[in-house]
Amino acid sequence: MTAVVSLNRVTVEFPAVDGEGVVRALDDVSLDFRDNEFVVALGASGCGKTTLLNVIAGFLQPTSGEVLHRDEPIRGPGSDRGVVFQKHALLPWLNVLENTEFGLKLQGVAKDERLSRARDYLALVGLSDFERYPVYQLSGGMQQRVGLARALTCDPDMLLMDEPLGALDAFTRENMQELVLDAWSKTRKVVFFITHSVEEALFMATRLIVMSPRPGRITHTYDIGFCRRFLETGNARAVKSSPEFIALREEILSIIYGEETGDVLP
Amino acid sequence: MRLGLFGRRGPQAVEQYGAPGRGSGTAISAVTIIVILGGWWVVTQLGLIRPLFLPAPEMVISKFARIACTEHYFEQLLVVAGGLAEVQAKCHGFSDHALHEHILWSLYRVFGAFALATVTAVPIGISMGMSRHARGVFDPPIEFYRPIPPLAYLPLTIIWFGIGESGKLFLIYLACFAPIAINARAGVRSVSIEQIHAAYSMGASHRQVLRQVVLKAALPEILTGMRVAIAFGWTTLVAAEMVAAKAGIGVMVLNAARFLATDIVFLGIIVIGAVAFVFDLIMRRVERALVPWKGRM
Numbered sequence: 001m002t003a004v005v006s007l008n009r010v011t012v013e014f015p016a017v018d019g020e021g022v023v024r025a026l027d028d029v030s031l032d033f034r035d036n037e038f039v040v041a042l043g044a045s046g047c048g049k050t051t052l053l054n055v056i057a058g059f060l061q062p063t064s065g066e067v068l069h070r071d072e073p074i075r076g077p078g079s080d081r082g083v084v085f086q087k088h089a090l091l092p093w094l095n096v097l098e099n100t101e102f103g104l105k106l107q108g109v110a111k112d113e114r115l116s117r118a119r120d121y122l123a124l125v126g127l128s129d130f131e132r133y134p135v136y137q138l139s140g141g142m143q144q145r146v147g148l149a150r151a152l153t154c155d156p157d158m159l160l161m162d163e164p165l166g167a168l169d170a171f172t173r174e175n176m177q178e179l180v181l182d183a184w185s186k187t188r189k190v191v192f193f194i195t196h197s198v199e200e201a202l203f204m205a206t207r208l209i210v211m212s213p214r215p216g217r218i219t220h221t222y223d224i225g226f227c228r229r230f231l232e233t234g235n236a237r238a239v240k241s242s243p244e245f246i247a248l249r250e251e252i253l254s255i256i257y258g259e260e261t262g263d264v265l266p
Numbered sequence: 267m268r269l270g271l272f273g274r275r276g277p278q279a280v281e282q283y284g285a286p287g288r289g290s291g292t293a294i295s296a297v298t299i300i301v302i303l304g305g306w307w308v309v310t311q312l313g314l315i316r317p318l319f320l321p322a323p324e325m326v327i328s329k330f331a332r333i334a335c336t337e338h339y340f341e342q343l344l345v346v347a348g349g350l351a352e353v354q355a356k357c358h359g360f361s362d363h364a365l366h367e368h369i370l371w372s373l374y375r376v377f378g379a380f381a382l383a384t385v386t387a388v389p390i391g392i393s394m395g396m397s398r399h400a401r402g403v404f405d406p407p408i409e410f411y412r413p414i415p416p417l418a419y420l421p422l423t424i425i426w427f428g429i430g431e432s433g434k435l436f437l438i439y440l441a442c443f444a445p446i447a448i449n450a451r452a453g454v455r456s457v458s459i460e461q462i463h464a465a466y467s468m469g470a471s472h473r474q475v476l477r478q479v480v481l482k483a484a485l486p487e488i489l490t491g492m493r494v495a496i497a498f499g500w501t502t503l504v505a506a507e508m509v510a511a512k513a514g515i516g517v518m519v520l521n522a523a524r525f526l527a528t529d530i531v532f533l534g535i536i537v538i539g540a541v542a543f544v545f546d547l548i549m550r551r552v553e554r555a556l557v558p559w560k561g562r563m
């Protein structure tokens with residue numbers, strides 16, 4: 001099975017702040033995203049997660065290495081890779097429905113189809129009753145749901161999410177985790193999801209990559225299935241309090257803490 | 267969601283604890299105005315200041331009636347309505363023109379120049395925000411002339427354009443141009459990179475990003491620039507009308523000053539202030555209707 005997106009020995013360097021030398025935001029990273037995968041990146045601040053996402057989205061060209069989308073090199077952003085941002089990405093002069101259909105409008109899709117597709121995805125994220133609302137009157141969680149619906153409406157192969165739940169309160173955040181998983185299982189996209197929360201990462205990922213800074217690289221990869229278990233049972237609390245979940249959470253926490261304190265763990 | 271230009275206001279945000287300048291200042295402003303007007307009336311009534319320096323309010327009002335030819339037009343109205351056979355009252359005006367003619371001439375100059383400034387300064391300001399080439403070209407001249415008082419280059423506009431209307435328009439145009447261009451440029455900067463990235467990753471072309479994201483996001487600041495520009499336009503009006511204008515509120519004030527007709531000077535000042543105030547109110551309404559999201563996202 002060919003990968004939807006694959007990175008092949010990708011290195012990204014930025015000029016250092018002091019003007020001398022370079023910062024290696026990504027160092028020789030290779031990674032494949034296959035159909036229906038939910039890949040979560042976890043790691044300390046500055047380890048290159050956003051850089052990795054920007055490379056896949058096409059906002060950033062790698063210094064070396066290649067990035068392929070269905071075997072074609074990625075040369076820039078495109079509607080085959082949808083992006084959900086942490087914030088500031090909705091257009092406040094458009095209402096909820098207009099924001100959601102914006103991508104299709106850019107692509108010149110006819111009005112009727114645009115509206116019906118936008119409405120489908122608004123229903124998926126539970127915002128059918130808010131079509132006519134101005135986005136600046138919505139709560140943070142609702143704004144993120146509009147962002148998700150907007151990205152899905154363009155029907156991309158892959159969904160890129162950079163800390164999409166990072167600005168939400170704990171309760172809204174857990175609800176949104178379930179909503180994102182639900183949307184993922186219904187739309188069967190490949191998802192690349194960045195978070196700072198170990199629990200969120202474990203809960204949502206089918207594959208978890210742990211990254212480490214200076215230089216930015218992938219240090220650990222886990223294939224896990226807690227999200228599938230949740231989708232079968234619908235009981236998030238049971239999944240998150242299961243012994244396997246807690247054991248793996250502690251393992252990953254110790255990896256991250258070990259790095260931060262400089263300890264070498266067995 | 268668009269509110270009508272004069273429709274009801276959007277839901278008002280609840281006042282936040284500790285927000286700077288909380289509460290409404292309208293009542294206090296009303297008191298201030300009453301105190302000023304009352305003080306004016308009392309001082310002149312008691313004869314504390316000679317009318318040459320401070321004319322009584324009723325003198326200004328009667329000058330208003332005379333220059334605006336209120337009686338003349340009232341009779342004309344009666345004639346039209348059939349209540350009067352012919353108009354008796356004469357219209358004297360001031361400097362051969364009735365008040366409304368002075369106002370219309372000034373409006374024409376200010377808004378003509380303002381419209382020209384808007385259609386040229388918005389594209390230039392946007393291009394300055396979008397491209398370093400445009401910024402490199404336009405930044406030095408704008409930043410150079412911007413702080414110079416219009417009176418300083420008034421002689422130059424006479425030499426270049428003569429004493430006709432175009433010189434006057436040009437002077438006001440310059441005053442309006444800089445604030446619009448500078449605000450439009452700042453507006454471009456206010457677009458978030460996420461909004462631009464989101465548009466590109468939904469398949470937008472550069473052109474679509476410019477028209478459907480950048481221009482829209484810059485709109486609040488463009489409107490702010492226009493508001494500032496209109497105020498600058500009124501500020502420059504009297505200077506523009508100093509040279510060989512036949513009618514205009516500025517002309518009225520200048521001529522009245524020559525005859526020491528202080529009441530007419532007062533009248534002119536009040537009219538300019540009132541007209542400028544009304545247009546500022548309209549601009550604020552337009553802002554609320556066009557950019558209700560301003561400061562909220």
Ligand SMILES: Nc1ncnc2c1ncn2[C@@H]1O[C@H](COP(=O)(O)OP(=O)(O)OP(=O)(O)O)[C@@H](O)[C@H]1O
Pocket residue numbers: 014015023024025043044045046047048049050051052216
């Ligand atoms: N445009 C840039 N110019 C210079 N250096 C950059 C730039 N973008 C990122 N970097 C550097 O690259 C490294 C990785 O940054 P990146 O934003 O990818 O980290 P991150 O993992 O997303 O961090 P966070 O969790 O805080 O969002 C950091 O050291 C950062 O300083």
Ligand SMILES: [Mg+2]
Pocket residue numbers: 049050051162
């Ligand atoms: Mg980041």
